[in-house]
Amino acid sequence: PLVKEHLYQLTMGEAAFHHLPHPSDSERLRHYLPRNPCPTPPYYPQL
Amino acid sequence: IDDPPGLHEKTEYLLREWVNMYHSPAAGRDSTKAFSAFVQQMHQQGILKTDDLITRFFRLCTEMCVDLCYRALSEQTHSPTLIRAKCFHTLDAFVRLIALLVKHSGDNANTVTKINLLNKVLGIVAGVLLQDHEVRQTEFQQLPYHRIFIMLFIELNAPEHILENINFQVLTAFCNTFHILRPAKAPGFAYAWLELISHRVFIGRMLALTPQQKGWGMYAQLLIDLFKFLSPFLRNAELNKPTHFLYKGTLRVLLVLLHDFPEFLCDYHYAFCDVISPNCIQMRNLILSAFPRNMRLPDPFTPNLKVDMLSDIQHPPRILSNFANMIQPPSFKKDLDSYLKTRSPVTFLSDLRSSLQSNEPGSRYNIPLMNALVLYAGTQAIQHIHTKGLTPSMSTIAHSSHMDIFQNLAVDLDTEGRYLFLTAIANQLRYPNSHTHYFSCTLLYLFAEANTEAIQEQITRVLLERLIVNRPHPWGLLITFIELIKNPQFKFWNHEFVHCAPEIEKLFESVARSCM
């Protein structure tokens, strides 16, 4: 069975899951054309 | 504790000043003009007088940057983009200050001062993170720390002469810090941590650009940290959504490594398999499927493939783990070496089982010891056969002290121990090399010579479970299984366990069809 430490890790991991890093967190600030992610239609090119 | 009176206010003033100077058009190229003026201010405020003051200054700056981020993140009305812009406005300035102080610490030739300062700052940020993690618990936010680490790493890997001179020490400093902050120690930082160690600049530096593969060992340690963290949850198949997400992210990173740096996975496969839970079959297969890029693997489905004739099976793979040292205690290693050399005393074999057992909670066997024993005995066997001018085959591997050990383990262990033992053997079935060939022969020999059907059933089980998962599949696994089902010597299809249930029959037929 999972020990106390593992259960603590699961709890912390679950909390962190709700504010995951975003790719822009590792990128320079873009003043002119920042990322503005939003849902786009599935038939639009994504890549 | 006990910051000197007024230091907090001085630090706040200086940090604010620096942020303004950093963002001003008058900052100059790479903020150098601003930096020269700012260092004067730091001197005037007495910040650079003592090591203690410098340390406190950095700690307070880090805490202020972190506090600012928490305040920004709590503002519900703003968009995520705006919140991040607000946080990064200060964080990026702070990172630039650190980078400049490191670059200009001591004179140009003095790398020690620079690295000492970097280690100090990284240690401070890590310390603040761990304290924050402990205090805030589920309210902990990774953003400020993630930003500081990645932007500082990118800054310190700019193509500048001063930085190129200290690059390996910079990489070492970051790897040490990431090891301190590994997921087991800061699980709330785990996602940011994986993002950091899989960042394209980090991977590039650690695995591609650093000469003579000097970064490989440190990177392997970080992956081991990750696998160790995941292992208890994967072992228990405890895949709640967050853990499943982390596991999937890990698979993505491994796929990148398999594609771009297969030799890295080859060299460290042993260390990785030691910490990956036995039921993580696909992840393990991914690592075991790696082969050197200059190698052309013969198609395992080639009819009448003569594996014995491949030149690659003469050559041992590189294994950058000291598995011999993992055979503990030293007295056991001594007895093992003695038995391998002299095939005595016979009591060594009867005592083997108890030597492999473990009192660790949740683990009846010492898996790392089992793996080390198997690989050590196998490599010694290969050496022994080569010294006789022979190559491993079903006949040359038999009737030796090495095979005594393997046969004894196959017979004497209970089903769990046998499963772990056979898993250790199957972990060596990789690309064409002397280990793959030897251990393939060993598995087939154990099957042919088994005195109970249970042994044959478990050999089949260990191979089958690796074949029924989605790709990739290691070359050595495929050729071993194909040999087992095709070679009439093994009478594979005559065994009851192949036909015991319709689903099992269908499963074998399906796998055999895809193999043949």
Place this chain on the structure above:
Amino acid sequence: MVPDQFGIVGLLTFIKSAETDPSLVALAPGMDLTTLGLNLNSPDNLYSTFQSPWVDLPCRPQDIDFHVPAEYLTNIYVRDKLAPIKLNRYGEDLLFFLFYMNGGDVLQLAAAAELYNRDWRYHKEERVWITRAPGVEPVVKTNAYERGTYYFFDAQNWRKVAKEFHLEYDKLEERPSLPPTLHHNPNQ
């Protein structure tokens, strides 16, 4: 046979459990690794465009930072002088560029809306932008479809190509709608 989880029956039991328990799927049959958004057949390195372990797309070219000469970093000197971004001022070429280069971004939607304003229509099945050839009326026109000569924007070769086509109206996207709150950008 081996009666516990370490034999063939144990394996079969695990596989059967995985059919109904999603948390076991990842371990038992495992995942189809070709669906994780990585081009495993790429002749180029993957790490150099690897965006994140949590995203199944590689980096967009504009997101990959490089160390460029400091002289190139002019934004801080000119940002107050830059004209705000107004898509109705730009040529079609730039609008197509913005559309194709900003997948999953508000800018893609905004470019699509401006192309719509200029009588381009996005064909949802063909996944291509179409407009009527100027001055050329459709040969056939009904409530449901029309047939005639149209310009297709070929994104692979980056040019407009005239083609005869049977155009069904229900295959065309309606006017693209932008999200209610655009994120703040002082330049827009």
